Amino acid sequence: MLNPNLDEIQLTKEEYERYSRHLILPEVGLEGQKRLKAASVLCIGTGGLGSPLLLYLAAAGIGRIGIVDFDVVDRSNLQRQVIHGTSWVGKPKIESAKARIHEINPACQVDLYNLRLSSENALQLFEPYDVIVDGTDNFPTRYLVNDACVLTNKPNVYGSIFRFEGQATVFNYEGGPNYRDLYPEPPPPGMVPSCAEGGVLGILPGIIGVIQATETVKIILGKGTTLSGRLLLYDALNMKFRELKLRPNPERPVIEKLIDYEQFCGIPQAQAQEAAQRTTLAEMSVQELKQLLDSGKDDFVLIDVRNPHEYEIARIPGAVLIPLAEIERGPGIDKVRELVNGHHLIVHCKMGARSAKALAILREAGIEGTNVVGGITAWSRDIDPSVPEY
Known part of the structure; x- marks a missing residue:
């Protein structure tokens, strides 16, 4: 109705007051305001x-x-x-x-x-x-x-x-x-x-x-x-x-x-490719991660693959930051290999997708690991509500 019958469109007294600054614009005027109303x-x-x-x-x-x-x-x-x-x-x-x-x-x-x-x-x-x-x-x-x-x-x-x-x-x-x-x-x-x-x-x-x-x-x-x-x-x-x-x-x-x-x-x-990829990855829940952290064992290393500014907002105790971008470029792989050094690798991100991607890249480099399902978002909701959600 971009070309309405403007004779059928009427403004109320209240509308004349409401749209007064439009009505005095030559490019709008009464005709234009009727067009807007229609x-x-x-x-x-x-x-x-x-x-x-x-x-x-x-x-x-x-x-x-x-x-x-x-x-x-x-x-x-x-x-x-x-x-x-x-x-x-x-x-x-x-x-x-x-x-x-x-x-x-x-x-x-x-x-x-x-x-x-x-x-x-x-x-x-x-x-x-x-x-x-x-x-x-x-x-x-x-x-x-x-x-x-x-x-x-x-x-x-x-x-x-x-x-x-x-x-x-x-x-x-x-x-x-x-x-x-x-x-x-x-x-x-x-x-x-x-x-x-x-x-x-x-x-x-x-x-x-x-x-x-x-x-x-x-x-x-x-x-x-x-x-x-x-x-x-x-x-x-x-x-x-x-x-x-x-x-x-x-x-x-x-x-x-x-x-x-x-x-x-x-x-x-x-999604199918991602699902297929995840089925081949080892996974753990945030509850299992909490039990492991509380056990006092030192035979594992926890890697956080989020971005640095995300790490500043919230973090899981003991997690080491190695952003996914570094792993994708290559230098991060060497950092992970040096940290793992015979220990079990656990990787997390915000919700689990980036960490799964990181683990797929690391697997190609010969490094196996476990993905934390739900990432730090699940940690905040189910383990430690004091950790901010973002």
Whole structure:
């Protein structure tokens, strides 16, 4: 409904007051505010990007906002997901977001979809909305959002964040490129760490999410120059913006239907390989590790393969830090071999995946060892609650 019948849209007296600063902008005015009221936007995710995006779309006067998310608010979210508050920890994010949106703008219609976006439901979910905004953090869902937007002919306002860097653009708009022009093929699973693994500056999604909100409003108003055909890159640490040009690839495969995007991105294959790898590794629980540490035996060595800054946050007593990156490069293998020297090797990380990878590399170098299931997270939860979780 990007071209609504504006004669059917009326503002209330309260709305004239609420949007007065919009109404006096020539580029918005009464007609533009009516367009915003008539518009509908579907936001995929209400996390770091979805939080500022939803706040500003509601404040701007978008008449109908849909939210797709199946997660609950976690304490670790609060550093960046500003739409949620402490009192909402453990409760559905979509409910938290709706409550906050209605605090900002009670007239906004909020549609909640407490589900995981999939190839089975995406087309039906997208159909009633004018603009789709991608606030997700994984490749399968990004490809799914893109392809569903192409098939339903919806603009896709895209953003992504990692550590101190973010990017934003508009896909599938007025003949412009789509996500597959930027990433024809997904990267191998595990090559790009998630924010949970690599961290993210809490302020960063505020910048990118507001850019997404700005692009959404511009599309609805039909004003200005959007980011279609331009990828905006933001470096928060050095406070720099730059742009890359994007063009449609004439040889890009035609999107005819939605597919299995987990399979497309190699997730099941990677999980199967990881599971097969783990079945060949010796494992121990954190309870067994605690018994061993308390026994006074000295015939073992405990290696922590997390990053140094993680080691500073929390550690298991007696663990020696040798980061996975050092083991992957080679020097760490020699350090481990020197430490082991006939002792039994035990390896842990945050949750068990990196330590399993380290042990697979060490095995190829002729060093066997045991993986601690659940890593230091399980240690904190089941053995020593004074060890911080992160």
